[in-house]
Amino acid sequence: MSREVDIQASSNNIPGYVRLTGGDFFNLAMELGTASPTPPANICRLILHLDGHLDARLLREAVRNTGTEDWLANARWSRPIPFFIPRWKVNGSKNGFLIHENNINEEGPRELPRSVLSRKVSPFSPPAFAFDIIYYPSGKSSLVFTWHHALMDARGAEMLLTYIDRLGNGKGTGQPILFDRPPTLKEDVSTWLRFLVRSYFARKAIHTAARYCRAPIATIETTELRRGKDQGYRIFSFDREETALIDHACIRSVANFRISIHYLAATIRALDKVIYSRGCKPAAYVVPVPQDTRKRGSLGPVFGNQITFLFFRAEQEDISSMNRLVRVLVKQMTDQIRGMTPESFTTTMELFRNLPMGIFSLQAAGPTKGQIASLFFSFPGETCPDLDNFLNIPVLEALHLPPVSVPPGLSIIFNRYRGGISIVLSFVEGCLDPEELDLLEVSIRKELMNEDSH
């Protein structure tokens, strides 16, 4: 059952438009250029499981206090003049955004109703954001914040919910930076010199990406998937004790303090078991891993993708043991940081904003015919680290449900909340059968514990 509560939009010193960040443009271009129209690619969800009843009116008031409701209701893509940087703008309409209330009869906080899972948000026809509250018979509830990835990244969503909570509680933790710094319109010789330097770094980044993404790339995708299916997901967790064991396994392994590499290596080896079980021809695994470019401890920007990428490539022979794979990935990570590759990707994404999206898609995905990754992998660090309660209700769990697109048809995210890990496998239904999902889960568990490796 679903009921809609209308929220009237208003503006409180929020700009009428902002320029897309390079990350925003990348997300849009990749979606338009390579993904199938269904399932809805690039739709993200942040779920808070709450130990009590979340009142929609209270949430509405709290959102109003942030002054962001016009953006949440009406933000859309626009390019005012060809070859100028596209913008996010609010269209000035009085559309309010919607909070959807859902009552379900069964307890099962990890089973999202289909109505929530199929919630439509779009950067081209607003809204690009939505709130769902799910009420359970036990009196608990879940808040599901859905947004289009082109407008916000995972950390931005966490910051927004934290901001809503603080203002809803009247805690007043200081004004966050909602948007990136406003652009300067000054065009002089130094601007063009900077442009030339940036072009050099952009070429370097494109060269690096092409080197990492060369075909053939291992994938779970089959051609029929491009026609589109629904999104499926599986969540499995490790309690604090199990998570401590995984941390310990990581530290005593070659990965050492590089916990994200430990997670990634375990994931690649587990996926390889699934692909091997299909009898597919061996191929390399390519995984772009997003990296938050905000400084640690910052209050923003909340809106706009502030991400860059590290690229990882594992040949078949590298996957033969966990230690060998970790060594390869650690070297790739260090080499890219040393070579300032993430900064070069940021520059590239920013430079391409002036061009038609098709050109960017062609550059990014052309050499591999759209196949740019074996899977999408993400570990955004501690999930909602400052959110023990949401509007005075204890938070039992916070997790991200990642977007999934075709190709590659599979996204995996590692969430950590209060000392426990929750892994979400998000996939295009039909690309993994139940036995393969079981194999993937069991293998990831074993690899994380280093039980079945070396």
Add this chain to the structure above:
Amino acid sequence: MYSIEIISSEICDFLRTNVLAEGVSFDENTPLSLLGIDSFSIIEMLLFIERRFNIIVPESELTPDNLKSVAALARCIQINVPGG
């Protein structure tokens, strides 16, 4: 040979300028985990040490204890790393 104080001070400056947001207060004894320093930032920090002091910290020295804070890392470099 650099003193622990010099190594600590320069690492703190690096973190303040390149890694941490403006206004984040910390000193050499603040646990890095409390500052949100992840493995990406630790590698950036180690590469800075490599550039600035011409020192490569061996993998065996990158223990949880030595990566607890800037002071712990500086102490480890000064005591265990040739040239530190």
